[in-house]
Structure formats: structure tokens, C-alpha cells
Amino acid sequence: MARWEPNAAERLANAALDLFAERGYENTTVIDIAQRAGLGKSTFFRHFQDKREVLFGRGTMNGLLAEAIAAAPSTAAPLEAVAHALDAAGREVFTSARREFTARRQAVIAANPELQEREALKNLSLIASMTDALRQRGVPDLTARVAAELGALASTIAYERWSQTTAGDDFSEIARQALNDVRASTASC
């Protein structure tokens, strides 16, 4: 029977980041990662499908964004509903406590084309989740696609700004500003 391992996914992700930075992504195996985390290989595979996946979670971000869009006030315009999704990302993912982890993760991804590809695909999947959630609010298809794309761009820009400022800045606030900036830019396109 599986033992209960507190924070196993987080410990595995941290161990993976350490090893990828020390000896490179290619030279690290799943067994190395599990060992460094003080866990077994089977625990690794209960949490992640493969080595690449250890930095990408299991689609929790998709659910988080979609739920926040669904829960936005029914009067909210599409981009306002998207702002609620970015608020949720700020509360759950881009927190002060996860700032260092997030920065290390980005550095490892930037250094590895295989990880960049996985991230690019994950990003498309986040956009698809947001688009679906908007459609379910009755937003017309094309508007939903445009709003989700603009939201994803605002999120990328917010992440860049958030990771460059000194500690203490609130992602949600930065994301709302980025979303306003993106929206304003559409007018001069």
C-alpha cells in the first residue's frame, strides 16, 4: 500500500530542480530525483508521468483558471473574468513563498529545448481551458479565443514584471495592470 508522503510532489520538483541545475537535465534520471527527495521511484510515478512532467504539475493550473472564470460575476466582461483567473494564479501559484522556486524553474526551462516545448504546449492548453470557460459563460467563440489569448499574453508580461521586481509585490495586482496595458494596446494595433 502506498505510504502517505507529505508534500511529495513539491519535494520531487525541488529535487529535480537541484539536479537539473547541478548536472543538467539530460544527465538526471527519475531514480536520481526520487532518491534526492528521499522517496521511491513509484512515488514519483504516482505524481508525474515522466521526467519532463515534474516541472509542470498535473494540469492543476488549467482547473484553477477555468474555475475562477466560471466563478466571476455574471456581469463581468470577458477580460474581467480573465482577470479573476489571474487573481487566482496570484493566490495559488505565483506567491511570495514560491517566488524562488518559480525563478529556478524558469531558468532550467530556458536552458532546455525539450522543456521549452513542453511549456509551449502547456501554455496552449491553458489558453484552451480559458477559452472553454469563457464559452461556457456564453461568450461568443471568437471573442472567447481573443480574450483568452490576451489574458495569456498579460499573464506572461505580468510574470516577467513580477520576477524582475524585488520581493513583496503582489502578482494579482501586477497582472491586472498588465491586462489593462494589453487591452489599451489593442487600440493602437
Place this chain on the structure above:
Amino acid sequence: MARWEPNAAERLANAALDLFAERGYENTTVIDIAQRAGLGKSTFFRHFQDKREVLFGRGTMNGLLAEAIAAAPSTAAPLEAVAHALDAAGREVFTSARREFTARRQAVIAANPELQEREALKNLSLIASMTDALRQRGVPDLTARVAAELGALASTIAYERWSQTTAGDDFSEIARQALNDVRASTASC
């Protein structure tokens, strides 16, 4: 010395598509592809870095779009410059003659996660090329990013529409309509 092989890249891509459809992407090797195309392995590697790359060309699309944006009239607004890039894609890539190839290519990519990842990353690189080309026209950074994203979305939508209509439709025309639709949708976001 390398022999000159007419249309080698195209022959290799067609052979790869045939084999991926017949026996699956995983069960096809570079040697199989070269053999089917009546070419040698070294010819394959003069044209493509690896098996995945055979469906993605060598960055020619990036140059094509960037050059068209640079060549747009200096008075053109950012999205009008992007429309010139989509015109170029219609003239060079999404032609009637290449319609069947393009449809088969999409079907193979849709069936294979590894290829989807490569495509997702290529798409990010096209957006980055368009963004750079717009910046070089003096478009402010954020506006350039927004225009390139909207252009990429319009291109995706145009591709969907183009591949669903019966033969004879002009991609450039469909792309301009898609770009207008996307632009109009930003107002109701």
C-alpha cells in the same frame, strides 16, 4: 561532394508523411524516410536536424513573415503590416498546390504529442519573429507583442477556415477577413 537533389526537402517531407500515416511516427526512422524518398541519410541531415524537424522546415516561415512586415508601407498600422505577413504566407505556404500536403501534415501532428510540442514551440518562435519585425518598424514593445499575438490567432483561425472550405479559396483573403474579425472581437472583450 553532395549531389544536387531536386526538391529533396519536399520529397523527404512527403515520404515522412506517408510513413507516419502508414506505420506511425514512433515506428518510422530517418533511414526509412530517406529510403522512401529515394535519397540517402546524409541528404536527410543536410536538410533537417532530426526526425521531428522534417515536418517543420528550417525556419523559412519566420524569415518570410518578418520580411513581409518589414516591406509593408511605412504608414501601415501594426495589424496592417501583419496582414502583409499573412498575404505572404498565402502566396508561399498555404497555396492550392500545397493544400493536401498541409492537411495531411496537420493530421499527423494532431495524432502525436511530440509533434504537437514542436509545433507549439515553432508557433512561439513565429510570434517572436513578428514581434521583432514590428519593433524594427518603431512599434512600441507592448503594441508589437499584442499585434503579433492577434496576428498569430488570426492565422490559426484563417487556417481552420481555409482547410474546411472547398478548393479554390485564397488563403490571403481568408486571413484578412480573420484578422478583421479578431480586431473587431477585441472591442467586445
